[in-house]
Amino acid sequence: LMKRALSIPGASIHWYGKPVTPRVAIIMGSDSDLPVMKDAAIVLDSFGVPYEVSIVSAHRTPERMFSFALSAKQRGIQVIIAGAGGAAHLPGMVASLTILPVIGVPVKTSSLDGIDSLLSIVQMPKGVPVATVAIGNAANAALLAIKILAIVDADLSDKLIQHHEGMKSTVLNKAEKLER
Ligand code: RP5
Numbered sequence: 016l017m018k019r020a021l022s023i024p025g026a027s028i029h030w031y032g033k034p035v036t037p038r039v040a041i042i043m044g045s046d047s048d049l050p051v052m053k054d055a056a057i058v059l060d061s062f063g064v065p066y067e068v069s070i071v072s073a074h075r076t077p078e079r080m081f082s083f084a085l086s087a088k089q090r091g092i093q094v095i096i097a098g099a100g101g102a103a104h105l106p107g108m109v110a111s112l113t114i115l116p117v118i119g120v121p122v123k124t125s126s127l128d129g130i131d132s133l134l135s136i137v138q139m140p141k142g143v144p145v146a147t148v149a150i151g152n153a154a155n156a157a158l159l160a161i162k163i164l165a166i167v168d169a170d171l172s173d174k175l176i177q178h179h180e181g182m183k184s185t186v187l188n189k190a191e192k193l194e195r
Contacts, residue, residue, distance in 0.1 A: 042071040055120070106120075120152065
């Protein structure tokens, strides 16, 4: 993951030894977002979905954000997960530059408990949607990305069904123990 975190968007990645085109891009405003955003990578790994990870800052590297967003679809990316904190403009700006679905992850920074990040990401104007998950919930961003990919991917649909069944069994087992 750390190796991929330093990769340049568009660089080919290897998946179990084979070169593949990433289907999901995980981007974040700063490497300080990585402790939160790594959860998206963990979920994508567990579903076998190839992804790329990179740092793209709306404010500090605006040109890089433009080139990332304008090339993403053409490079084969199908869903973008974008995490940012504070004045979190990255997901919205990327959504304005591409027709790919963008899922925003509000990252909690040292001030305002992440409410600033949440509102910056969720309050998009009409016409430019960003699907926003809960503060810090990068795992859900990955699951939502997988659900989007699964619309036309039977393998991923099966894995999602297993995932739902797994959650159900976990809760039912706990309930059974409690009721004993
Ligand atoms: C945002 O500013 C980043 O997404 C990060 O959450 C926040 C703080 O960045 P650093 O100052 O830690 O690099 O752009």
